[in-house]
Amino acid sequence: MSRLQDKIALITGAGSGMGKAMAERFAAEGAHVIVSDVIEERVTSTVEGINAKGHSARGVVVDVSNEEQVAHMVQEVLSQEGRIDVLCNNAGIMDGMQPLGDTSDELLHRVLGVNLFGPIYLTRAVLPSMLERGGGSIVNTASVAGLFGGRAGAAYTISKHGLVGLTRSVAAEYWDQGIRCNAICPGAVATAIGMGSATPNLKVTEMVQKLSAAHGKIGQPEEIANLALFLASDEASFINGAIIVADGGWTVL
Numbered sequence: 706m707s708r709l710q711d712k713i714a715l716i717t718g719a720g721s722g723m724g725k726a727m728a729e730r731f732a733a734e735g736a737h738v739i740v741s742d743v744i745e746e747r748v749t750s751t752v753e754g755i756n757a758k759g760h761s762a763r764g765v766v767v768d769v770s771n772e773e774q775v776a777h778m779v780q781e782v783l784s785q786e787g788r789i790d791v792l793c794n795n796a797g798i799m800d801g802m803q804p805l806g807d808t809s810d811e812l813l814h815r816v817l818g819v820n821l822f823g824p825i826y827l828t829r830a831v832l833p834s835m836l837e838r839g840g841g842s843i844v845n846t847a848s849v850a851g852l853f854g855g856r857a858g859a860a861y862t863i864s865k866h867g868l869v870g871l872t873r874s875v876a877a878e879y880w881d882q883g884i885r886c887n888a889i890c891p892g893a894v895a896t897a898i899g900m901g902s903a904t905p906n907l908k909v910t911e912m913v914q915k916l917s918a919a920h921g922k923i924g925q926p927e928e929i930a931n932l933a934l935f936l937a938s939d940e941a942s943f944i945n946g947a948i949i950v951a952d953g954g955w956t957v958l
């Protein structure tokens with residue numbers, strides 16, 4: 706029996722990196738995956754790759770920072786697929802490594818809009834149908850920057866700390882109604898995310914590079930997808946409100 710047999714899984718930021726690896730892994734484990742991303746070509750290529758292997762996926766182009774688009778996508782999925790068993794709030798952007806003093810309101814709103822308000826909008830939109838059905842699993846991609854300073858700029862660090870708080874709140878508020886909500890905090894993973902600016906702040910960049918160089922291990926998106934699969938599946942039935950670090954041991958040193 707596949708680990709997500711016949712589950713409907715909605716994954717944001719699924720056109721690249723960890724979200725794409727999750728989409729491929731979940732589909733290979735029997736899920737029907739809704740591949741959601743803001744970049745259409747990425748959606749198309751992820752969906753085509755999954756379906757070419759005989760697995761099941763379809764795509765939706767959505768900007769998670771736009772509440773109206775999110776609500777529309779969720780309604781459309783519920784009317785077409787009938788339910789959402791698994792939600793992965795994975796879409797995220799970097800902040801150009803800007804320290805707080807150099808962080809404009811525009812940058813703060815942009816980064817919080819995608820990394821924090823996106824998961825809030827998605828979770829609020831999906832919860833009523835999960836509650837009605839008596840359960841569901843939500844997996845948030847946070848970051849070690851959600852637990853420590855010095856792993857990114859201010860806006861990103863604030864957004865990921867907020868996402869950890871969102872995870873714990875949802876887990877505490879709905880555990881008795883069958884909802885599990887957990888977060889993954891990856892360390893450095895080889896993806897397309899970059900620094901979020903062509904001119905990142907040098908001081909913060911050097912601080913982050915120094916901290917990572919001391920450890921030096923870079924993860925692969927599939928290593929995060931393995932953990933997301935476990936958390937999404939019924940194998941993790943007793944795991945709720947957990948904030949799980951997956952960083953190859955970077956932050957233990």
Ligand code: NAD
Pocket residue numbers: 717718719720721722723724741742743744747767768769770795796797798819846847848849890891892893894895896897898899
């Ligand atoms: P990635 O850039 O390869 O993938 C992120 C995807 O999100 C992209 O396809 C992008 O188009 C999409 N996206 C961006 N803005 C969006 C929006 N407004 N609406 C919908 N989709 C949007 O990066 P990744 O590293 O795979 O990032 C996945 C998650 O992992 C992010 O939340 C990121 O913050 C987090 N993370 C990454 C690392 C790392 O080292 N790569 C470490 C810790 C946490």
